[in-house]
Amino acid sequence: MATIKLNAPTWEATTSNQSNTTTLWNKWLAIADTQAGNKTAWFLVSLMIQGVLFLPIPAVLMYYYDAPIVVLGVTMILFFANIIAGMGGSGIRTVLSFFTASVLIHVIMLAIFIL
Incomplete structure (x- = not known):
């Protein structure tokens, strides 16, 4: 009786060239994963910084x-998106990504209207 073997012997298996692709996004995710235990602290820091500096x-x-009213809409959407992400049970990657996106968007808005 012939049996079908699903696992190839080691001498028969071909090895492929695996490149080490460490991207900026992968590094960001690794940093976010190390902060998983501090999720509540990051949520509170995010709310305090946004409430004091960004609002x-x-x-x-x-x-x-003389900025348009859209600036207020963007700020409020980012603020409430961070609240929902933090209180809604999202992971640390989401909380930190929303916070970082909020910081970058506000810095860009400041640069556009002040400069």
């Missing part, structure tokens, strides 16, 4: 630099 940005930009 006043639309008022400053609209009053002093």
Whole structure:
């Protein structure tokens, strides 16, 4: 009786060239995974930074630099998205990614309207 072997012998298996692709995104995910135990702290830091630094940005930009009302909408959407991500049970990758995206978007808005 002939049996079918699913595993090839080691001498018969071909090895492929595996390249080590360490991208910036993979490094970011590795950093986020190491912070999994600090998820609540990151959520609270995110809320404090956004509440103290980012929520006043639309008022400053609209009053002093004549920015459109869209700036307020973007800020509020980012703020509530961070609240939902943190309180909704999302993983640490999501919480940190939302926080980082929020920081970058606010810095870009400041650069556009001030410079």
